[in-house]
Amino acid sequence: MYEINVNGETRKADVDPGxxxxxxxxxxxxxxxxxxxxxxxxxxxxxxxxxxxxxxxxQFPIERVGGARITTIEAIEQDEVGRKVVxxxxxxxxxxxxxxxxxxxxxxTALLKETPKPTDQDIADxxxxxxxxxxxxxIAAAVRQAAA
Numbered sequence: 001m002y003e004i005n006v007n008g009e010t011r012k013a014d015v016d017p018g019x020x021x022x023x024x025x026x027x028x029x030x031x032x033x034x035x036x037x038x039x040x041x042x043x044x045x046x047x048x049x050x051x052x053x054x055x056x057x058x059q060f061p062i063e064r065v066g067g068a069r070i071t072t073i074e075a076i077e078q079d080e081v082g083r084k085v086v087x088x089x090x091x092x093x094x095x096x097x098x099x100x101x102x103x104x105x106x107x108x109t110a111l112l113k114e115t116p117k118p119t120d121q122d123i124a125d126x127x128x129x130x131x132x133x134x135x136x137x138x139i140a141a142a143v144r145q146a147a148a
Contacts, residue, residue, distance in 0.1 A: 004065050006031070007075035017063035022046045024062050025072060033073035033102050037130070044129025047103035048072050054110035054126075073102035081146070082109045088146035096133030103129045108143050117147055 002013045006029065013019075013028045025031045025048070034057060037045030041056035048057045049071040076082035085108045095101045104127070111118060111126040118126070123143050131139065 002062050002065070004062070004070060005067070006070045007072060007078075008069075013062060015062055018061045020058050021048070021060045021062055021065060021070070022057040025057065025070075031072055031074055035099060035102060037100070037103070042130070043100070044103040044107060045100050047106040047129060049106055049110050052110065052113055054107045071106075073106060076105060076109060079109065079113075081112050084146045085109045085112065085142070088142040092138050092142040092145060094135050094138040094142050096131075096135055100129055100131045100133075104131065104139055108139070108146065111143065112147055118143065120144075 002015065003010050004013065011029055013024045015024055015028055022034060022036060025034050034048055035045040036058065037043035039058050041059040044056060046056050046058040047054050049055065050068045071079070077086055085105055089095065089101070089105060107127055107129050111122065115122050123140050127139055127143065
């Protein structure tokens with residue numbers, strides 16, 4: 001049995017130690033905002049924040065969570081920076097199909113919390129999540145808008 005801090009609440013999960021955090025969130029805790037994309041930590045659809053750092057949850061086993069604070073898309077608007085990112089996402093009309101967007105928002109929020117005034121290069125370096133719809137220009141514009 002694991003006790004983990006998700007969105008400020010202690011949650012219990014009776015899973016095997018190697019179970020990826022993604023599956024604990026989705027299947028055990030019913031938090032389906034974090035998406036499964038590739039399963040090999042390349043696409044970023046599964047991005048959550050662990051102690052404020054963007055992390056791809058599909059390859060992060062529950063046994064490594066420990067006392068870390070996990071933030072998912074379900075609670076991102078409770079964070080001031082996260083709220084600004086979501087507002088910028090809507091205003092810039094970033095989502096097309098929307099599948100990658102929760103991971104994109106999580107990555108952008110983590111970036112802006114670490115680097116409040118990112119350069120275009122900072123944005124390019126941090127926003128490595130894949131978007132099948134190709135909304136990269138809109139994503140970068142929304143990050144710049146949220147930082148303004």
